[in-house]
Amino acid sequence: MREARLAWSGGGGPAGPAAFFLAAITLAPLAIGPSPELLAAAGPGLMGFAALLSVLQSAERLYGDDFSDGTLDLYVLTPAGLSLLCLAKTLGQGVATLWPLPLIALLGGLMYGVAPLSSLMLAAALAAAIPALVLIAGFAGALAAGIRRSGLLIALIAAPMMVPVLIFAAGAGRAGFEGDERALANLLLTAAVSLGTVALVPFGIAAAVRSRLG
Amino acid sequence: MAVCFGGVLTGVRARCNAVFRALTNAPRSGDMRSMTTAFADFPDMSAFSPRPLAASGLCLSRGGVRLVERLDLDLAPGGALLLTGPNGTGKTTLMRALAGFVRPDAGTIGIDGQAPEAVAADMLGWLGHVDGLKPNETLRRALRFWAGLHGTPRTAILPLMRLMAIDVLIDRPAGQLSRGQQRRAGLVRVALANRPLWLLDEPAGPLDGAGRERLAELVAWHRARGGSVLAATHQLLDWPDAQTIDLGDYR
Numbered sequence: 001m002r003e004a005r006l007a008w009s010g011g012g013g014p015a016g017p018a019a020f021f022l023a024a025i026t027l028a029p030l031a032i033g034p035s036p037e038l039l040a041a042a043g044p045g046l047m048g049f050a051a052l053l054s055v056l057q058s059a060e061r062l063y064g065d066d067f068s069d070g071t072l073d074l075y076v077l078t079p080a081g082l083s084l085l086c087l088a089k090t091l092g093q094g095v096a097t098l099w100p101l102p103l104i105a106l107l108g109g110l111m112y113g114v115a116p117l118s119s120l121m122l123a124a125a126l127a128a129a130i131p132a133l134v135l136i137a138g139f140a141g142a143l144a145a146g147i148r149r150s151g152l153l154i155a156l157i158a159a160p161m162m163v164p165v166l167i168f169a170a171g172a173g174r175a176g177f178e179g180d181e182r183a184l185a186n187l188l189l190t191a192a193v194s195l196g197t198v199a200l201v202p203f204g205i206a207a208a209v210r211s212r213l214g
Numbered sequence: 215m216a217v218c219f220g221g222v223l224t225g226v227r228a229r230c231n232a233v234f235r236a237l238t239n240a241p242r243s244g245d246m247r248s249m250t251t252a253f254a255d256f257p258d259m260s261a262f263s264p265r266p267l268a269a270s271g272l273c274l275s276r277g278g279v280r281l282v283e284r285l286d287l288d289l290a291p292g293g294a295l296l297l298t299g300p301n302g303t304g305k306t307t308l309m310r311a312l313a314g315f316v317r318p319d320a321g322t323i324g325i326d327g328q329a330p331e332a333v334a335a336d337m338l339g340w341l342g343h344v345d346g347l348k349p350n351e352t353l354r355r356a357l358r359f360w361a362g363l364h365g366t367p368r369t370a371i372l373p374l375m376r377l378m379a380i381d382v383l384i385d386r387p388a389g390q391l392s393r394g395q396q397r398r399a400g401l402v403r404v405a406l407a408n409r410p411l412w413l414l415d416e417p418a419g420p421l422d423g424a425g426r427e428r429l430a431e432l433v434a435w436h437r438a439r440g441g442s443v444l445a446a447t448h449q450l451l452d453w454p455d456a457q458t459i460d461l462g463d464y465r
Contacts, residue, residue, distance in 0.1 A: 065348075069345075069346055069347065070342045070343070070344035070346040071346045071348075073313075073315065073340060073342050074346045074360075076334075077313065077334055077335050077338050077407075078363050079335045079336055079364070080363055213310075
């Protein structure tokens with residue numbers, strides 16, 4: 001809860017990632033060209049990719065700030081359990097900053113000429129992907145906390161781990177576009193990856209935090 | 215009251231009273247009645263069960279440089295220990311080792327006979343060299359958050375803030391406060407954690423004279439409850455019956 005509130009008060013809340021995401025998906029067609037078939041085909045993949053980038057964009061602040069202002073020391077010394085605290089913190093921040101992304105993806109899908117139902121599928125897939133993306137970015141952020149210009153390191157650590165989520169989430173939208181029944185399977189796989197990260201990654205984050213404080 | 219002889223200004227008298235009160239409440243005063251009257255302004259928190267801190271043969275290094283060589287220390291419940299020594303002699307490193315953040319090269323640390331990593335979360339009130347405040351968060355929200363996390367009732371927040379004379383700042387974002395005011399808020403947070411063993415890194419660093427007296431009162435209250443305090447400091451803190459270790463002697 002506190003993280004969600006802090007993310008709101010400290011630096012524009014969801015405006016940053018949302019603006020980034022919006023800019024990415026509106027500028028991409030200008031680069032790709034005006035062919036409607038091409039745009040509709042590339043749309044879901046583009047949006048999945050743009051979502052990934054906007055998650056990475058805020059990953060540096062998530063643990064870097066807490067490291068430098070001493071909050072991480074205090075989190076380690078609370079009886080609540082560091083893993084649980086990290087899970088709450090990361091998800092809270094993620095939900096607070098990234099909630100507009102599925103909505104924008106829905107509109108973006110329509111804008112790209114993807115059928116409404118497929119756009120809905122894409123939005124749902126992104127919503128399912130966000131917990132996984134945020135937690136993986138949080139893990140990388142915790143590993144790199146306290147390092148100057150940690151953004152590059154975070155991208156290098158997190159990007160490979162985000163590959164499955166990207167494939168499944170974008171796959172759901174793409175399969176939906178092609179009228180394929182694999183769309184639902186992809187969506188469920190995305191949700192499964194997300195649940196898996198919720199269960200496992202907090203322990204990784206807690207271990208990373210402890211090692212960074214040493 | 216002899217110290218106040220000739221003190222015509224009420225401010226001076228108030229200051230002397232504060233020192234006097236702190237002095238007369240040395241930890242061994244077992245008289246509960248005098249304790250409750252002397253600490254009437256403090257929130258009502260129960261006494262701690264005794265948790266001694268001990269370290270023996272401690273060797274610590276940082277960045278490959280050996281800082282502390284074969285240090286022994288003992289901190290009994292109700293006691294106070296001041297770490298002094300020039301910059302870079304390992305005061306902070308020692309405190310981080312006692313809190314379980316850093317592993318010592320050699321030697322043992324026991325909080326109530328157990329390893330610090332295992333019990334630190336239930337035993338320690340920690341004030342690092344930064345206060346753990348968020349620039350955009352008001353003190354009210356920050357302190358409520360920490361009180362909730364440590365299971366301390368919110369009603370303790372305001373009396374403690376009043377004691378540190380920052381109660382009027384309760385709705386100000388921490389980023390707008392001076393360093394000394396932030397330090398006072400950090401001390402309130404430590405008290406709210408309601409843990410028997412306080413590790414304070416430069417608690418008086420940015421504090422003014424009045425702030426140092428309020429810190430002394432806070433520490434006296436904590437010790438009267440059976441808590442103990444270990445503080446790294448460059449200031450002269452005249453806490454009653456405090457041992458001093460000069461880390462410069464352990465190089």
